[in-house]
Amino acid sequence: MTATRITVSGDSPYDVVIGSGVQAELPGLLRPGVRTVAVVRPQGLPELSRPVLAALADAGYEVADLPVPDGEACKTPEVAAGLWSALGRHGLTRSDAVVGVGGGATTDLAGFVAGTWLRGVQVVLVPTTLLAMVDAAVGGKNGIDTPEGKNLVGTFLPPAGVLCDLAVLPGLTKADYVAGLAEVIKGGFIADPRILTLIESDPEGATRPDGPHTRELIERKIRVKADVVGADLREQGLREILNYGHTLAHAIERDEHYTIRHGEAVAIGMVYAAELSRLSGRADLTGRTRAVLTSVGLPVSYHAAAWPRLREHMRLDKKNRGAKQRFVVLDDLARPARLEDPAEELLEAAYKEITR
Numbered sequence: 001m002t003a004t005r006i007t008v009s010g011d012s013p014y015d016v017v018i019g020s021g022v023q024a025e026l027p028g029l030l031r032p033g034v035r036t037v038a039v040v041r042p043q044g045l046p047e048l049s050r051p052v053l054a055a056l057a058d059a060g061y062e063v064a065d066l067p068v069p070d071g072e073a074c075k076t077p078e079v080a081a082g083l084w085s086a087l088g089r090h091g092l093t094r095s096d097a098v099v100g101v102g103g104g105a106t107t108d109l110a111g112f113v114a115g116t117w118l119r120g121v122q123v124v125l126v127p128t129t130l131l132a133m134v135d136a137a138v139g140g141k142n143g144i145d146t147p148e149g150k151n152l153v154g155t156f157l158p159p160a161g162v163l164c165d166l167a168v169l170p171g172l173t174k175a176d177y178v179a180g181l182a183e184v185i186k187g188g189f190i191a192d193p194r195i196l197t198l199i200e201s202d203p204e205g206a207t208r209p210d211g212p213h214t215r216e217l218i219e220r221k222i223r224v225k226a227d228v229v230g231a232d233l234r235e236q237g238l239r240e241i242l243n244y245g246h247t248l249a250h251a252i253e254r255d256e257h258y259t260i261r262h263g264e265a266v267a268i269g270m271v272y273a274a275e276l277s278r279l280s281g282r283a284d285l286t287g288r289t290r291a292v293l294t295s296v297g298l299p300v301s302y303h304a305a306a307w308p309r310l311r312e313h314m315r316l317d318k319k320n321r322g323a324k325q326r327f328v329v330l331d332d333l334a335r336p337a338r339l340e341d342p343a344e345e346l347l348e349a350a351y352k353e354i355t356r
């Protein structure tokens with residue numbers, strides 16, 4: 001199948017290239033004038049970055065190979081500081097580039113380091129998980145975690161390009177693949193209900209990289225994200241809809257010390273958001289939300305005793321304004337709305353609905 005190119009519009013437009021065996025397209029995504037490319041990649045998965053390093057070296061670039069810890073463990077100030085030192089040692093200038101290869105944690109870190117080094121150098125992202133392809137690598141949001149919470153430090157830096165090589169997806173564990181489906185399903189609820197019907201028509205197929213609708217699901221979700229971030233890169237309003245389910249999800253991730261997968265936390269968070277929508281007199285999509293998430297093996301509940309801690313963690317959500325807690329909810333399918341400054345009783349009542 002030929003590669004698909006989805007252009008993300010905005011002040012710095014770029015392409016998301018989607019296909020199987022498309023590594024050779026990587027050098028073409030870099031802007032002209034680059035001499036050195038710093039490749040940020042998970043240290044435990046050399047087989048994923050080897051073709052990327054080779055493609056860049058063959059194209060004549062000086063390549064700096066910068067392995068970092070696997071997964072969320074790389075999204076720390078210490079790892080970022082280590083990369084800044086490495087970029088200094090390699091003499092990376094403003095005409096050079098960072099390439100981030102890996103899951104969403106690695107692409108978030110690579111984007112953050114590129115966005116802060118010399119106040120911003122170009123970054124090209126090569127996502128290797130389903131979640132990073134359909135969400136993290138597209139849209140220019142990057143960040144790291146701090147002891148106070150998830151993604152509290154970061155920048156907006158649109159990548160120069162994104163390369164999704166679908167051939168790497170069969171290497172993922174089932175659990176990592178399915179975690180990515182949570183962000184695909186999010187796209188179905190907030191903007192493109194066809195995503196939901198495709199998954200509901202064949203939930204088992206949806207959990208496989210070779211499923212009958214996999215390519216369509218990936219492309220549909222990337223288009224949802226591209227449309228939103230193309231219109232509102234800096235989250236002045238519309239972009240908040242991509243945070244559906246994330247207010248509670250980020251609190252759960254912090255509560256679990258980042259041992260729960262992001263997509264799993266988002267699944268639970270979407271059930272909470274659906275309950276908030278229902279209990280505040282909006283749409284009742286709670287049944288459909290639980291059914292579609294459960295059908296692909298995602299979690300839909302959390303421990304009752306965690307509520308006081310989660311409530312505290314949610315106070316640092318980026319959508320909040322002063323003391324006002326804000327949530328993305330749904331007036332209907334594909335009709336996101338905001339719930340502003342909800343009563344504490346409502347927040348707790350919705351939580352009771354999702355406890356195990």
Ligand SMILES: NC(=O)c1ccc[n+]([C@@H]2O[C@H](COP(=O)([O-])OP(=O)(O)OC[C@H]3O[C@@H](n4cnc5c(N)ncnc54)[C@H](O)[C@@H]3O)[C@@H](O)[C@H]2O)c1
Pocket residue numbers: 042045048070071072075102103104105106108128129130131132135136137138139140141142143151168169170171172173176179180261262263
């Ligand atoms: N910036 C954004 O807009 C955005 C959007 C969504 C999520 N995120 C962030 O993305 C992160 C989650 O991303 P994730 O789910 O990809 O997790 P992850 O990056 O932790 O990757 C999951 C695991 O898969 C491994 N892996 C990666 N590619 C592989 C492959 N092809 N084969 C085998 N193993 C592979 C990783 O090393 C890791 O162990 C979170 O930090 C989340 O906050 C950011």
Ligand SMILES: O=C(O)C(=O)C[C@@H](O)[C@H](O)[C@H](O)COP(=O)(O)O
Pocket residue numbers: 135139141143150151183235239240242243244246318
């Ligand atoms: O791109 C966005 O905007 C999103 O909200 C997408 C989310 O899936 C993603 O997890 C993002 O990193 C959350 O952003 P944050 O600003 O709440 O940290």
Ligand SMILES: [Zn+2]
Pocket residue numbers: 135183246262266
């Ligand atoms: Zn997310």
